Amino acid sequence: MEQIAVLGAGSWGTALALVLADNGHQVRLWGHRAEQIEEINQKRTNEKYLPGIQLPEGIVGYADLCQALDHIQTVVLAVPTKAIREVLRKVRDCIHEAITIVSVSKGIEPDTHKRVSEIVEEELGGLLKDVVVLSGPSHAEEVSLRHPTTVTVSAKNLEAAKRIQDLFMNHQYFRVYTNPDLIGVELGGALKNIIALAAGITDGLGYGDNAKAALITRGLAEIARLGCTLGANPLTFAGLTGVGDLIVTCTSVHSRNWRAGHLLGKGKKLDEVLESMGMVVEGVRTTKAAYQLAKKLGVKMPITEVLYEVLFDGKDPKDAVDSLMSRGKTQELDDLMNILLEPKQEK
Numbered sequence: 119m120e121q122i123a124v125l126g127a128g129s130w131g132t133a134l135a136l137v138l139a140d141n142g143h144q145v146r147l148w149g150h151r152a153e154q155i156e157e158i159n160q161k162r163t164n165e166k167y168l169p170g171i172q173l174p175e176g177i178v179g180y181a182d183l184c185q186a187l188d189h190i191q192t193v194v195l196a197v198p199t200k201a202i203r204e205v206l207r208k209v210r211d212c213i214h215e216a217i218t219i220v221s222v223s224k225g226i227e228p229d230t231h232k233r234v235s236e237i238v239e240e241e242l243g244g245l246l247k248d249v250v251v252l253s254g255p256s257h258a259e260e261v262s263l264r265h266p267t268t269v270t271v272s273a274k275n276l277e278a279a280k281r282i283q284d285l286f287m288n289h290q291y292f293r294v295y296t297n298p299d300l301i302g303v304e305l306g307g308a309l310k311n312i313i314a315l316a317a318g319i320t321d322g323l324g325y326g327d328n329a330k331a332a333l334i335t336r337g338l339a340e341i342a343r344l345g346c347t348l349g350a351n352p353l354t355f356a357g358l359t360g361v362g363d364l365i366v367t368c369t370s371v372h373s374r375n376w377r378a379g380h381l382l383g384k385g386k387k388l389d390e391v392l393e394s395m396g397m398v399v400e401g402v403r404t405t406k407a408a409y410q411l412a413k414k415l416g417v418k419m420p421i422t423e424v425l426y427e428v429l430f431d432g433k434d435p436k437d438a439v440d441s442l443m444s445r446g447k448t449q450e451l452d453d454l455m456n457i458l459l460e461p462k463q464e465k
């Protein structure tokens with residue numbers, strides 16, 4: 119049994135706290151809204167984020183970050199990517215010894231193009247022991263119902279990943295694999311959100327399963343092209359954090375990225391869509407980051423490119439689909455073969 123802090127009392131932080139509590143750990147769930155923490159401690163619910171779920175006694179809510187981190191060695195970081203730097207700077211002011219961070223957020227930072235584990239390393243420096251990434255096809259809503267779920271953990275230090283595998287592994291409903299390819303695991307989880315937005319758009323436009331299957335497979339091809347250019351192992355994209363997470367996010371009504379895309383496909387404007395969601399839609403910022411990276415590295419990402427135009431240049435979603443379909447002829451495996459024969463690493 120270990121005392122673990124989970125930072126971020128949204129859908130995913132709360133669902134992972136539940137898994138850890140089911141595994142017999144003492145969980146301190148930190149959130150920045152006092153009234154929500156009071157609800158967690160008094161009613162044992164988090165209605166906004168996981169309606170209808172009764173939280174186990176092993177979860178205690180904290181509104182004070184330093185109290186939540188007192189004498190804690192393992193911290194699950196479950197806030198949206200855009201809040202990570204701010205939260206880690208507060209964490210830095212609370213801790214005196216190096217901690218292990220379990221990063222569960224799925225995004226890439228625009229402009230710096232950093233993965234979350236790189237942001238964690240940059241912000242915590244000497245106060246970081248290890249950063250372990252947990253990713254895979256896992257909607258919080260289903261995990262909190264204890265439906266069978268599989269995820270992958272990865273880290274530069276495989277021993278640290280194995281320790282986190284042990285903490286989260288639940289033989290009834292939460293199966294945790296390890297994968298040594300940290301870059302691939304992180305990029306797969308972040309980039310699938312772009313394709314989920316696009317899949318929501320085609321569904322919103324009234325297109326069917328053919329369009330969605332096309333987006334999933336050609337989306338995977340462009341994720342693999344960018345990922346392998348950045349040093350990922352191509353096989354990771356055939357695994358849970360690649361095609362696994364693409365399938366769950368592109369085909370589920372639980373996905374906030376899919377739901378946001380769906381509303382865009384129905385003709386809503388991005389601002390009103392984000393306003394109405396009330397939860398994070400990571401794919402929007404990650405589309406910007408991936409678009410910038412693809413341009414910088416000369417990687418072909420046609421779906422990401424047209425989605426960028428829809429999100430940030432006001433392109434009509436129907437015109438975006440038309441422009442994807444009207445591109446010149448190409449050979450399905452061309453670019454992937456080049457990458458497999460000649461993997462490159464970003465300098």
Ligand SMILES: NC(=O)C1=CN([C@@H]2O[C@H](COP(=O)(O)OP(=O)(O)OC[C@H]3O[C@@H](n4cnc5c(N)ncnc54)[C@H](OP(=O)(O)O)[C@@H]3O)[C@@H](O)[C@H]2O)C=CC1
Pocket residue numbers: 126127128129130131149150151167196197198199201204205222223224225256257258259396397398400
């Ligand atoms: N939901 C899921 O099924 C899964 C989510 N993820 C990833 O987990 C990450 C978190 O997502 P998720 O929990 O779903 O998001 P939610 O929108 O459900 O919750 C986000 C939580 O973070 C809090 N938060 C936002 N900004 C700050 C801040 N500056 N300081 C402190 N707390 C803050 C929010 O508080 P407030 O209530 O005030 O907005 C909210 O409690 C994302 O990167 C997502 O991609 C990964 C796998 C599954």
Ligand SMILES: O=C(CO)COP(=O)(O)O
Pocket residue numbers: 224254255256257258311314363366367372373374375376398399400
């Ligand atoms: O990452 C997820 C499932 O694996 C959750 O996706 P959304 O953020 O689109 O809801």
